[in-house]
Amino acid sequence: MSRVGVIGVGHGRFGRRSDATVQELAFEAFRAALQDAGIERKELDASIIAAVPEYHKQRSVAGVVQEYLNLNPLPTWLTEAACAAGSAAVRTAWMAIKSGLHQVVAVIGCQKMTELATADILALMGRVGEVQWESVFGTTFPGYYAMFATRHMHDYGTTHDQLLQVAVKNHHYGAQNPNALFQKEVTLEKAREGEPVASPFCVYDCCANADGAACVILASEDRARALSKKTVWLDGLGCATASMSVLRRPHLTGLPSAVGAVQQAYRMAGVTAKDIKVADVHDCFTIAEIMAYEDLGFCEKGQGGRYIEEKRSYIGGGGVAINVDGGLKAKGHPIGTTGVSMTYEVVKQLRGECGPRQVPDADIGLTHNVGGIGQYCFVHVYKRD
Amino acid sequence: MFSWFGRVSFVPYTKVQDFAVHLKAGRMMGSRCQQCGHKTFPPRADCPQCLSGDFEFVEYSGQGTIWTHTQIATAPTGFDRDVPYTCVVVELDEGGRLLAWSGETLPQQKVKIGMKVQVVPRIFEDTPDIRVYYTVEQPGTTWGKSPPPHLG
Numbered sequence: 001m002s003r004v005g006v007i008g009v010g011h012g013r014f015g016r017r018s019d020a021t022v023q024e025l026a027f028e029a030f031r032a033a034l035q036d037a038g039i040e041r042k043e044l045d046a047s048i049i050a051a052v053p054e055y056h057k058q059r060s061v062a063g064v065v066q067e068y069l070n071l072n073p074l075p076t077w078l079t080e081a082a083c084a085a086g087s088a089a090v091r092t093a094w095m096a097i098k099s100g101l102h103q104v105v106a107v108i109g110c111q112k113m114t115e116l117a118t119a120d121i122l123a124l125m126g127r128v129g130e131v132q133w134e135s136v137f138g139t140t141f142p143g144y145y146a147m148f149a150t151r152h153m154h155d156y157g158t159t160h161d162q163l164l165q166v167a168v169k170n171h172h173y174g175a176q177n178p179n180a181l182f183q184k185e186v187t188l189e190k191a192r193e194g195e196p197v198a199s200p201f202c203v204y205d206c207c208a209n210a211d212g213a214a215c216v217i218l219a220s221e222d223r224a225r226a227l228s229k230k231t232v233w234l235d236g237l238g239c240a241t242a243s244m245s246v247l248r249r250p251h252l253t254g255l256p257s258a259v260g261a262v263q264q265a266y267r268m269a270g271v272t273a274k275d276i277k278v279a280d281v282h283d284c285f286t287i288a289e290i291m292a293y294e295d296l297g298f299c300e301k302g303q304g305g306r307y308i309e310e311k312r313s314y315i316g317g318g319g320v321a322i323n324v325d326g327g328l329k330a331k332g333h334p335i336g337t338t339g340v341s342m343t344y345e346v347v348k349q350l351r352g353e354c355g356p357r358q359v360p361d362a363d364i365g366l367t368h369n370v371g372g373i374g375q376y377c378f379v380h381v382y383k384r385d
Numbered sequence: 386m387f388s389w390f391g392r393v394s395f396v397p398y399t400k401v402q403d404f405a406v407h408l409k410a411g412r413m414m415g416s417r418c419q420q421c422g423h424k425t426f427p428p429r430a431d432c433p434q435c436l437s438g439d440f441e442f443v444e445y446s447g448q449g450t451i452w453t454h455t456q457i458a459t460a461p462t463g464f465d466r467d468v469p470y471t472c473v474v475v476e477l478d479e480g481g482r483l484l485a486w487s488g489e490t491l492p493q494q495k496v497k498i499g500m501k502v503q504v505v506p507r508i509f510e511d512t513p514d515i516r517v518y519y520t521v522e523q524p525g526t527t528w529g530k531s532p533p534p535h536l537g
């Protein structure tokens with residue numbers, strides 16, 4: 001079976017980017033990806049834009065981005081799967097290439113989160129859940145994940161200090177990532193003093209909104225071999241869903257969509273959890289990373305708290321090096337961009353280009369990108385030649 | 386009348402809009418499929434099992450067990466005056482789950498996973514328009530304003 005590979009990656013700076021429009025952010029990442037691939041725009045035959053539209057003043061953002069990148073009249077379209085929009089775009093590019101319809105596709109995640117006034121953001125925040133039966137009680141995004149955390153702590157003895165150790169790790173690596181929103185270490189003592197958000201969470205359990213863009217260029221095996229000597233192959237894809245409503249989940253200690261997606265991705269790539277050397281997982285909240293350790297099979301169910309406490313997810317910690325780009329927690333979470341940013345990091349790791357953050361012998365990597373509270377999950381497995 | 390339901394209403398129109406009318410009268414209603422008998426809470430008009438659209442409301446006792454909870458300190462638009470509030474998910478004895486605030490008989494520090502509770506219909510007293518909801522309370526708690534028939 002022919003493969004699909006990533007031949008170029010680009011990443012802009014994440015943060016409060018009041019200096020740029022969404023298409024200007026997209027341009028930064030797109031130019032960097034073309035330069036990284038060493039190709040001209042004319043090699044592309046389509047683009048796919050990942051963004052979550054309700055945060056943008058500009059409607060139909062794919063159109064304005066396509067024009068600003070000077071990609072007309074190539075085809076483009078938008079993918080949306082909440083915070084997993086970026087990985088939905090990567091999956092869509094893989095499908096477009098495998099179908100034979102396209103050969104070289106640019107996937108561009110671009111998101112401005114800070115265009116809206118605080119009041120508008122707070123109003124959006126009240127509609128993240130199921131609006132008929134849950135949002136009427138003022139549920140919030142942190143509140144949902146907090147309810148997972150409450151249950152995980154109850155069932156497995158996971159502690160708030162263990163949750164916060166995820167934030168400590170991710171800030172540690174974010175401090176070494178020039179694209180990150182927070183490039184600053186945080187100690188456990190400092191994290192414990194964070195303002196309460198939704199019990200058991202304080203601010204250090206939560207990722208922050210950010211503006212930012214990332215771009216990856218995917219190509220068919222033939223075109224990749226002709227254009228690039230450093231292709232990283234997308235060999236395993238998984239996608240699964242779970243109920244929108246928290247009320248209809250089978251349990252609250254993991255995400256069934258993640259378990260479903262990773263099983264598909266491992267099988268397709270012919271790997272197991274033990275083969276993964278580096279992973280970017282969806283740590284929108286600290287508990288989400290701990291559940292990801294378990295859902296992805298990096299540790300036994302219920303042992304996620306211990307996994308971070310023993311620093312196994314650090315580089316050289318004896319487990320899988322996880323979110324060593326800072327994760328959503330320190331990088332910031334421009335929701336449509338995040339899945340593309342994860343792909344960027346894993347590709348750079350597999351190419352051995354991460355400098356002080358490089359994971360030794362990184363030959364197989366994984367991205368785990370969750371939409372909402374697990375309504376969608378996309379898992380991708382990457383390999384180098 | 387579904388716009389009556391909740392502190393803030395997002396979906397005024399639904400096939401199960403009489404839920405809010407029942408709640409105002411002190412009755413917590415789930416739904417039962419008239420074809421295959423499948424019961425759901427929250428109620429739904431269209432059966433997820435047999436695809437039938439024929440449903441009837443059935444009254445629930447409101448008794449259940451706490452499944453999980455969180456106290457919200459940072460609130461979205463429309464909930465500013467209610468902060469902090471504790472969102473509790475209850476597994477109902479008769480099947481299904483609901484999300485609601487813990488009420489006055491169940492302050493945050495008493496809320497524990499696994500504890501038996503009573504869900505009680507309520508009306509917001511601080512607003513001129515009709516706004517109905519329910520709270521999670523200690524077992525045996527009744528609706529202060531006019532006790533629902535099944536608790537009377």
Ligand SMILES: [Zn+2]
Pocket residue numbers: 418419420421422423432433434435436437
């Ligand atoms: Zn039925």
